[in-house]
Amino acid sequence: MAKKEMEWKGSFEEALSRLEQIVSMLEEGKAGLDESLEAYEEGVKLVKYCHDTLNKAEQRVRILIKNEEGEMTEEPFSPSEG
Numbered sequence: 139m140a141k142k143e144m145e146w147k148g149s150f151e152e153a154l155s156r157l158e159q160i161v162s163m164l165e166e167g168k169a170g171l172d173e174s175l176e177a178y179e180e181g182v183k184l185v186k187y188c189h190d191t192l193n194k195a196e197q198r199v200r201i202l203i204k205n206e207e208g209e210m211t212e213e214p215f216s217p218s219e220g
Contacts, residue, residue, distance in 0.1 A: 146187045153191075157184050 146153055160181040163169055169177065 146184065150188060150191045153184050153188050157181055157188070160184070 148156075160177045163177055164174060164181075
């Protein structure tokens with residue numbers, strides 16, 4: 139029987155905090171193999187959630203600028219502008 143995919147119900151910040159906890163636990167090396175593997179799997183899913191959340195946020199960020207005709211247009215956000 140396949141494991142059910144984890145659905146994160148918290149915020150991006152909570153997911154990031156949980157990832158930090160998982161990394162600390164794994165770095166300490168005090169957990170057993172099974173616990174470490176479970177934590178690693180949870181971490182991978184949280185990384186995917188965070189990555190997807192950031193991608194969605196990036197798609198929503200737009201800069202309004204006036205074109206040569208004076209009309210407002212949308213352009214993708216570029217962090218180098220600024």
